Amino acid sequence: MxxxxxxxxxxxxxxxxxxxxxxxxxxxxxxxxxxxxxxxxxxxxxxxxxxxxxxxxxxxxxxxxxxxxxxxxxxxxxxxxxxxxxxxxxxxxxxxxxxxxxxxxxxxxxxxxxxxxVGCTALTEPGAGSDFSAITTVARHVGDEWQLDGGKAWIVNATHADVIVVYAQTEPGSGARGIAAFVVDGRRSGFVRQARADTAAAPGIGAGGFELQGYRAQADELLHPPGKAFKAALGSINGARTYVAAMCCGMVRECLRVASAYGAQRHTFGKPLHEHQGWRWSLADAAIDLEAARLMVDAAANVIDAGGDAQTAAAQAKVFATRMAGRHIAALMHAMGAEGLLGQHPFLRHLAAAQVATLTDGSTEMLLDRVARGLRSAE
Ligand SMILES: Cc1cc2nc3c(=O)[nH]c(=O)nc-3n(C[C@H](O)[C@H](O)[C@H](O)COP(=O)(O)OP(=O)(O)OC[C@H]3O[C@@H](n4cnc5c(N)ncnc54)[C@H](O)[C@@H]3O)c2cc1C
Structure with a gap:
């Protein structure tokens, strides 16, 4: 490490x-x-x-x-x-x-x-998630300003954020080429916050949406002009994929800690769970995969800190770590018996969060495609 x-x-x-x-x-x-x-x-x-x-x-x-x-x-x-x-x-x-x-x-x-x-970054819309270039929030030049109209959905912190980086289309039909990025101030008129997304998964994330209704951005609030914004969004996403993978490691590590402590004190058939070989193997499996995921996160983070191209390393780390988290958090919860279902333990919370992690900053399928494209270009 x-x-x-x-x-x-x-x-x-x-x-x-x-x-x-x-x-x-x-x-x-x-x-x-x-x-x-x-x-x-x-x-x-x-x-x-x-x-x-x-x-x-x-x-x-x-x-x-x-x-x-x-x-x-x-x-x-x-x-x-x-x-x-x-x-x-x-x-x-x-x-x-x-x-x-x-x-x-x-x-x-x-x-x-x-x-x-509080800040948030809004690409996703009710009608466009994986296909970012299909966003329909529109930005039109009005005098020296920009007028923004459209809706965003499934945004971290949207329930309370008021400094928002918004991606919008300046030339409908032009795809990635026409997308620009703006700073939007949630305290100004034209910004209409929507209710929290109705989901039990990771409520602390504050996921929700908002509408821009004739919102006016000043000229200097254009962060990236058309032609540059799409690339800028993809430029920062490798870091996001890597830290989401690291977060999955953090959740598995905590579940492993709790299950291991429980296995030392819970007795079945006259001895602690830990002393049943069949029981402790599930913990060993989790520990091995956790170590592998951390090494992949480390490899991607090394590339990012060195200013290199982390597309493949970050995608690989996130696919591996999110799958690892989904599999092992469920297995570790099972290793706790009924006790694992109690709200005082992190298993159900972390399991739902591991599912969220498969979607944010690029779904598993998008990342598999990213890795596959890397294989083609390496031929
Ligand atoms: C809690 C939470 C927080 C989020 N925070 C943010 C945020 O802060 N900012 C932001 O902009 N977005 C955010 N997102 C949105 C996230 O980026 C999207 O959920 C993600 O991009 C997938 O889009 P979608 O949900 O619309 O699924 P869709 O794009 O509708 O896809 C549905 C399913 O089909 C699969 N799929 C789609 N196209 C293909 C294909 N070509 N081949 C194979 N499979 C395919 C997808 O992988 C997915 O499993 C958040 C999401 C969640 C759940």
Whole structure:
């Protein structure tokens, strides 16, 4: 595994501390849909965790992708929704620091870094998910401004985010070529938030949608012009695929820890579960696949930190890790017997989250295609 610097180790430690003191007491409430994870964002902001990769000149920590991925893995061990929520706000701050004009960056980045405002990135629409180039949210030039109309769905943090990177079509029918990206301010008129997505899967993720109804974006709020935005979206997605794979590792690690502890104290046929060979093999299987997934995550993260092309490495890591999580979280839950179904344990929550992970930032089928295209070009 790649080594973190001493400063990065401290950041990872602070994530563990916040988890223990602020997150663990609340995760059951998120699960019940009684609250969402934004209440703890300021604590993450104060520790610098919303700006791990954001350049120091913009108030961030300027640390590596490896560090962010490590934090994402730890957070997901507690709650995948929280991990996605934190990392998506982080990503909007990072995106604006790198791509927005200095005025726009000054307007939003500091508030995102301290957790006062929440960010999200909106590509998906009710009618277009995997086929991103088919989006129909339209951006029209009106004088010096842009008018945005359309709807977005299934967006992390959409239940409460108000600094939003929106992808929209400037030339209907032109596909990827006409797509541009804008910063949308959820506090302005023309932004209409919709209800939380009605699903029990990872409620802490705050997934939902919104409508843009005659929303006006100023000229400097165009983040990527037509012709550049599609490529920009794909450029950052390898990092997302890699940290989602890391999050799957975090969930399996936590389930393994809980099952192993239970196996030491639960007795059947006169001895602890651990002493039944047939029982402990399921834990060994999970441990082996977890290690393999972590090595794949590491390989992808190495390429990202070196500024290389991580398309194949990230796709491979995400396909392997999401499948590994679905299979082993279910098996580890089974190894707990009926006890595994109790809400005090993470199994059902993490199992549903592992399914979410197969869809976000590229579904399994899209990633298999990505890997297959890599094979063709390597011929
Ligand atoms: C909780 C959650 C959070 C999300 N957060 C965000 C977010 O923050 N921002 C954002 O923009 N999006 C987000 N998404 C959306 C996510 O990216 C999409 O769900 C994903 O791209 C798949 O799109 P879809 O659900 O519309 O499925 P569809 O595109 O309708 O596909 C349905 C199924 O068919 C498969 N399929 C589609 N086309 C093919 C093909 N050519 N060959 C083989 N199989 C195919 C897919 O893999 C999938 O299994 C989120 C989704 C969820 C569930």
């Amino acid at each position: 790649s080594r973190l610097t001493a400063a990065e180790d401290r950041i990872v430690e602070s994530a563990r501390d916040i988890l223990a003191s602020q997150v663990m007491p609340r995760v059951r409430a998120w699960d019940g849909g009684q609250a969402d994870s934004c209440a703890v964002l300021p604590a993450f902001g104060a520790a610098g965790l919303l700006g791990i990769q954001v350049p120091v000149a913009h108030g961030g920590l300027g640390l590596s992708f490896h560090c962010k991925r490590q934090v994402a893995e730890i957070l997901a061990g507690a709650d995948f929704g929280l991990a996605m929520s934190v990392v998506n706000t982080h990503n909007v701050a990072h995106h604006l620091a790198n791509s927005a004009t200095s005025d726009v960056a000054r307007r939003y980045v500091p508030a995102l870094l301290c957790g006062e405002r």
